[in-house]
Amino acid sequence: MGEEEGGDPGALFEARALTVRFGGITALEDVSVSIAAGEVLGVIGPNGAGKTTLFNVMCGFTRPHSGTMAWEGRTLTHMRAHRLAGMGIARTLQGVGLFGELTVLENVVAGAERFRRTGLVSAVLGLPRADRDERQLRERALAALAELGCEDVAGRHPTTLPFPIQKRVALARALVAEPRLLLLDEPAGGLGADDLGDLTERIRALRGTTAVMLVEHRMDLVMSVCDRIVVLDFGSVIAEGPPAAIGRDPRVLEAYLGQEPGSGDSRGASAPGETQGASAPGGAAA
Numbered sequence: 001m002g003e004e005e006g007g008d009p010g011a012l013f014e015a016r017a018l019t020v021r022f023g024g025i026t027a028l029e030d031v032s033v034s035i036a037a038g039e040v041l042g043v044i045g046p047n048g049a050g051k052t053t054l055f056n057v058m059c060g061f062t063r064p065h066s067g068t069m070a071w072e073g074r075t076l077t078h079m080r081a082h083r084l085a086g087m088g089i090a091r092t093l094q095g096v097g098l099f100g101e102l103t104v105l106e107n108v109v110a111g112a113e114r115f116r117r118t119g120l121v122s123a124v125l126g127l128p129r130a131d132r133d134e135r136q137l138r139e140r141a142l143a144a145l146a147e148l149g150c151e152d153v154a155g156r157h158p159t160t161l162p163f164p165i166q167k168r169v170a171l172a173r174a175l176v177a178e179p180r181l182l183l184l185d186e187p188a189g190g191l192g193a194d195d196l197g198d199l200t201e202r203i204r205a206l207r208g209t210t211a212v213m214l215v216e217h218r219m220d221l222v223m224s225v226c227d228r229i230v231v232l233d234f235g236s237v238i239a240e241g242p243p244a245a246i247g248r249d250p251r252v253l254e255a256y257l258g259q260e261p262g263s264g265d266s267r268g269a270s271a272p273g274e275t276q277g278a279s280a281p282g283g284a285a286a
């Protein structure tokens with residue numbers, strides 16, 4: 001299936017009509033999303049909207065009740081997490097998600113596994129090519145840490161580090177895989193202004209080379225780095241478009257505010273137009 005069903009042949013990745021249920025809860029309902037190579041796509045929506053579930057399906061952690069996914073126009077049948085990494089999808093988890101019992105360097109080496117050439121047998125036998133392989137993975141990992149300014153903590157355990165540094169290490173672990181599609185689940189959570197500025201620049205630098213799907217509540221970040229935004233609410237896509245249009249879309253404002261634009265309570269996230277530092281709807285979100 002695919003092209004004949006009106007899929008997007010230009011997409012790097014495409015999810016078609018995904019539905020995910022957990023018992024009586026429908027976490028995703030008929031969700032179709034596509035992303036082009038090098039595009040930065042924001043995925044926003046109130047808490048519980050299904051954003052993390054979408055990433056989990058894309059990574060093969062959660063099996064959808066129905067729907068399909070395609071990579072470069074080819075429908076993926078048996079989704080397996082390790083295959084997706086091999087194809088070029090990497091992600092960071094909501095929170096931190098590093099292995100606490102491994103060092104920072106070992107965590108990032110784990111992210112570079114797709115570059116390992118030698119198999120388990122060579123490694124167990126201690127063959128020279130396995131050593132060389134290991135050394136190269138460590139060099140890649142150190143370079144990724146250096147790129148994020150974290151090489152000095154390579155030997156530490158993640159849990160001993162300040163939260164923003166842990167977030168950087170998690171990003172290094174995703175980037176060391178040199179993904180073609182990077183899934184970021186709330187990368188700005190818990191970051192102060194300096195780290196947020198750094199993250200903003202980093203995502204901008206990826207644009208054009210690495211496709212990024214960004215789940216984030218910090219609307220200043222979303223509005224300033226995304227080419228396009230998809231809005232989920234109660235598991236369904238309720239709006240999609242460029243940041244300026246999304247920021248003034250009445251359906252989006254209603255989803256965030258739980259009622260008519262301009263009044264009332266938030267359901268747990270700030271509305272696209274109202275966060276400090278965010279562009280005014282339709283404004284200078286360059």
Ligand SMILES: Nc1ncnc2c1ncn2[C@@H]1O[C@H](COP(=O)(O)OP(=O)(O)O)[C@@H](O)[C@H]1O
Nearest residue numbers: 022025027045046047048049050051052053054
């Ligand atoms: N493993 C799970 N088991 C049961 N319910 C889940 C599970 N994962 C998510 N959900 C439910 O699915 C809905 C969407 O959750 P989630 O994808 O985490 O939302 P978001 O990331 O947008 O906040 C929520 O109602 C959540 O409680």
Ligand SMILES: [Mg+2]
Nearest residue numbers: 051052053094
């Ligand atoms: Mg989530």
